[in-house]
Each structure stands twice: as structure tokens, then as C-alpha cells.
Amino acid sequence: MFVARLPVGDFGQGSKRVRPDTQPVLGFSDEDKIRTIQPHDDALVITLRIGGYDVKRVMVDQGSTIEIMYSDLYKGLNLKPDDLTPYNSPLVSFEGRVVTPKGQIRLPVQTGSEVVEVNFIIVDVYSPYTAIVAKPWLHTLGAVSSTLHQKVKYPSEWQVCEIRGDQSAARQCLVAVIQHKPETKFLAKAERGL
Template structure:
């Protein structure tokens, strides 16, 4: 939906920042088309955490100036009319019809470590979507979206990836890259057990004929695992 007239008063149509930091330059490339069917004319529909819940079927609309909440989300969050603040400015639907909102509510919306408070305008009309995310949210977080690539990019994703990479580099010594490096692991921490029914009589299976190469490879692997203490014989 596009806005017909922005409201005035205590509630701003812009999202309220809770956190802020430097935003790197973002963009899209042909690699971002991987996993999409080209050419297409699909809308950009995503999942976001709104009011503490993962909300599906949220459409990103750069043409809209206000965030919209539809009945499915309103009921899903167990909201009541008393939770809404007045909002009397009419809106224009996708079909060009004038719609009178039922009210407005500010909800926290989380993306990664970022949390912003967003003013949602509730309209009691049918929609296949649960909400519309518009320019206020996009501009507040410095988010860019692309219907062609069917993706949304956030400025803090790159920073978080760089921080994670640096953390992993600083702690390389605590990672075991194969079973032979995982020495002295306390069985109280992790241990593999075979669930065997003690009421069932054990039967010896007929020997499997292996090639000499396979038999030698298995024998060598078992010897290595025994030497490192990864496995041991129990009977």
C-alpha cells in the first residue's frame, strides 16, 4: 500500500533506531541470482522477527512510505484494539481503493543483532501477506533490496562475518580438524553409544569378504583410532 497522507503528532512514520554503526557499501552481482529462476516478475517476500516472533510472508515494498500490518499478523501477535494508537490518515491500496486504518502500533523488529522499533499501521483488509516493510525500515538500517535477485542485504552482515573470521583465526588451537586431534575428550562431554537390546540373543554374522586393500585400510584406520584413544575395545 502507498500512503495518501502522512500523520502528524507523537508517532513518527520513520523507524526509531536502537543501534547504529558505520555501514559499508552494498550491492548485488550476478552471483546473487544463484538459486532464483530468471527472468521473473516476483515480488520480494521475506521472513522477519517482529515482536519477538518469526513472521513469514513479509513483502518488501520500496514504493511504500509506511509499514503496514495485515489481520494475520495482528491476530498472530494477539493484539487488541486497546494496543493501537489512533491513525486516521487514509491509505491507498494496491488496487487503488482508499482504506481507513484501524490504528497504529510500534513493535520491535530484529535483524541479526540489530533491533529497530517500527511503527506499523494496521489495516483490516485481506492480503496474502502478513505485513509490508517500506522505506522507513530500509533507510533506517541502510538495507538494500532487489526483486531481481530476490534478496535483502544488510550493512552489518559483512562486519559480523569479518568479526567471526577474526575470532576463528584467534582460536584455531581449540578446533579439532579430524578425529586424531580430538584427544582426551571427557566422555561426560560427548560419547557415542550403541543402543543394544539386552533381551535379544546376539548372533554372529557371517564374515564379509573384503579385498586386501580394503582390509588393510580398515585395519590401519582402527589402529589409529585406538592409539589416539578415540575408540577402545570393551570386550
């Protein structure tokens, strides 16, 4: 169980104010489950402001060490190949295949008044998500996330602010993954053990 010790009163939706001489303590309690569907095993899917645009279907993956941007979002943000810097390490997709990234790009990610520069690795594979944010974003923001509570909490100007997850979007993404038909060539190789 996560324990929340949030001093002093509530100052609006999504924030708790603390005295300037006190560090806000980030945590979760059963109260944070209010307005969530329980029990569940949904991914934490949020909306973030990336590169000046509100981007939906961003998955928070606290187990990953790299941030991913899928090519649909890359194209939707009108980014060009000239905007990318090389990224030479191959990645493994959710389907288990090796993916060669198109490159990487550094973009601002805004949450409330906080702005964090994030290095996104651009990949051209199917995903119902537009992007994945991971430990580097969480750590730079000073945030903690909870899939159980469907929230990300972070300190900002002596407050604890929060981003709520979208369980409906998470479930739509799960259905899309289940319905997605992987490439025939990849399936044939996998069945032959290649």
C-alpha cells in the same frame, strides 16, 4: 546492473566481513542471482522476526513510505485495540478502495543482531501478505533491496548481511491475489463508476 564491492573473505552464509576501519559497501552482482529462478518478476517476500515472532510472507516495498500490518497478523500476535495509537490518514488498497486504518503500533523488527523499531499501520483488508516493510525500515537498517536478486543486504558489525527472498512464497501470494474475489459491493460500485 548493481556492482558489489565487498572487501575481504566470506565468514559464513549471508555475510561478508570487512576491516573495522572500512565501511561495508552494499551492492549486488550476478553472483547474487545464484539459487534464484531467472528470469522472473517476483515480489521480494521474506521472513522477519516481528514482535518476537518469526513472520512469513512479509513483502519488501521500496516504493512505499509506510509499513503495513494486516489484521490476521495483528490478531495472530495477540495484540489488542488498547495497544494501538490513532492513525487518521486514509489509505488506498491494492484494489483501489479507500481504507480506514484501525490504528498504528510500534514493534521491534529483528534481522540478525540488528533491531529496528517500526511503526506499522494496521488495516483490515484482504492480503496474501502478513505485512509490508518499506523505506522507513530499509533506511533505518541501512539496507538495500533488490527484487531481481531476491535479497535485502544491510551492514552489521563490519559485515554485509543478507536476507534471502522466498520466490515460492511470492508466487503463492500472487496466485492468491488473482484468485481472490473482491467484495461484490465494491465491484458493483466500480462498474458504475462510483
